[in-house]
Amino acid sequence: MINIQRNFFVENILIEAGIGEGLNLSKVPYKDYIVNFTNNNLTLIFLDIDRVKNINYLKNDIKVLKKKHSLIILVPISKNENKLDNLINYIEKINPRNLIVINFFKLGSKKPVDIKREKIFKNYLTVDLQVILAKVIKNILTLLTNTDVRLASIDLDNTCWTGVIGEDGIKKIFLDTYQKKSLHFINKLIGITGLIVSIHSKNNEKLGIKGINNKLGKYINIKNKTFKYINWDPKINSIKKITKIVNFSKNNIIYLDDNISEIKQINKFLLKKNCFWIKNSYFFYLYLKSLYISNINKEKNLNRFKDIKSNILRSKVADTEGLLNYIKSSRLRVQFKTKNLNLKRCEELSNKTNQFNSNYQRYKLAKLKTMQKLKNIRIATFSASDKYSDSGVISNIVLEKKKLNYEIIEFTISCRALGRGLECYFISQIIKKFSIPKLVICFVKTDRNKPFINFAETICFKKNKYNYLIDIKKVEKIVKKYEKFIETKIN
16 A cells, blocks of 8 residues: 655646545645654655745654655655755765655656646646656556566666767767666665666677676676677567576566667567656666665575576577486486475565466465474475586475375476476475375466466376376376486485
8 A cells, every 4th residue: 555645736646647546635734744654565755845844854854754664755846956956965865775756857857847837736847747757656666566576678878878889989978877876776686686687789799798898897797697688689589588588477577778669669578567768867767776675675596697597508408408318417406305494485486486386375484384383284395406506495395185195285496497307306206205195286277377287287187177186107207217317315
C-alpha cells in the first residue's frame, strides 16, 4: 500500500500515474502530515515548499524521514528554482538511503510553471510537466517495488555518456554529473549484489569498446563484469541473445535507452514497464538511484556473472560433444544435504525461482524452520560445482511422507543450473536416500515454469490435475548412463 501525503492539489498527477483511483485525499497543512507520517512500505509526498513558513522545520523533518524504514518519494515544488535547488542540495548532502527526491525543473519540460493556473487548478504546474512527472513517478514506483532486478541492459550514446561517439569522437563525448552518479549506483550494485550489466549500442565495435574503456572505466567495473553488444544490428537481437544466455525471468531485466524508437522495439520483447526512456541524464540518475535503493539490501550473488560465463562454456561443450560427454569431462561434483541446511538459500530458491519450480509454494524462512521439525517432512538441498565454476546451492526439494508414498511438494532448480542433466540425478538421489517405492510430484502449471513441466513429463507416466506419478525405473535408467561420472557427497 502506498501512503500519499500532499499540501497541494495532485489528484490529476496520481491518476495519470495510475495510482489515483479510489483515493480520498484531503488537503493538509505541512506540519500535520510529516508529524503524522506512518510507516507504510512506500510513501509519496508532494510538498509545495512556498507554503512552508520556516524551511528549517522542513529540513529537520527530512532528517526524521531518513530514519524511517519505508521507501519515500519526495516531490517538492516551488516557483523559485534556486530555492528548490538549495533544499534538494541539502537533502543530497545528508544522503538519505530510503528517499528519492524529484527536481521537477530538470524533467525536460519547456515550461514547467504557469502561475496563472494556480487560482483555477490549485497548483501552478503546467499540463506538460504534470504528464512527465506522472510518468517518472510511475517508473520510479516500478523500480522501487521490483527488488529482484538481476540484469540492467543499457545504451551508450546520450545514456551512459553525453554525445554520439561515432559522430563526435572519443575526445568530445563526456560524462556529466548525473551520469557519473548513475554509474556509481551501477558499480555498487555490481560489487555488492552481483547485478549483471549488458551494454547495447549501434556503433563501430572497436570505437565503442575504446569509449567504454576510456570514459566509463573510471566509474564502473565494466571490463570483466559486463556483456557487450556493439554492432549495427537491431538492438532487439542483442537483447534476445542476452536474455537467452542469462536465462532470467523478464521481470528480472530492465532496459534503459535515450532512443524512444528503440524502447518501443524492446517493449515488444521485454516487459513494457521495465523499459525506461532516458529523456536526459537526470532521468538516468533517478531510475538508477531507485534501482540502487530497492536492490542494495537483497541477498548477495557475486558469483552470478562468473557462473553465467561458465554456463556459456558448458553449453558449447554440451552442444558440440553432447550432454554425456560434458558430464564425463567436466569433473562434476554434487553435495547432497539433509542436515545443517542453508534454509535462507532454500527460501530464496522457493521465492525467486520461476522456470524450474514445481509448485510455487513460496515458503518463507519461518515456515521452513517449522517444517524442518515435522516428522513427516524432509528438506534436502543440492550444491554443484565443476571445472568451470562453483555454483553453490542450486536446488531444494521438500518431501512429505504419506501412508504409502512420498510426495515432492516443492522442487526447485536455479535457472543458472539448468541444462546440466542434474534434474533426474537429484530425483534419483532422493529415491535412494529415503528408499522410496512410490514417488509423486505435485505441481502448478503456469506460463513461466515450462522447463519443469517438460522435465516432469519425460520421467512420469501418470498425471492428474495436481500431480505426476514418477516412473522410478525410467529415472534409474536415465541416471545409470552418467551417474558414475558424478562425484557425490552425502550428509
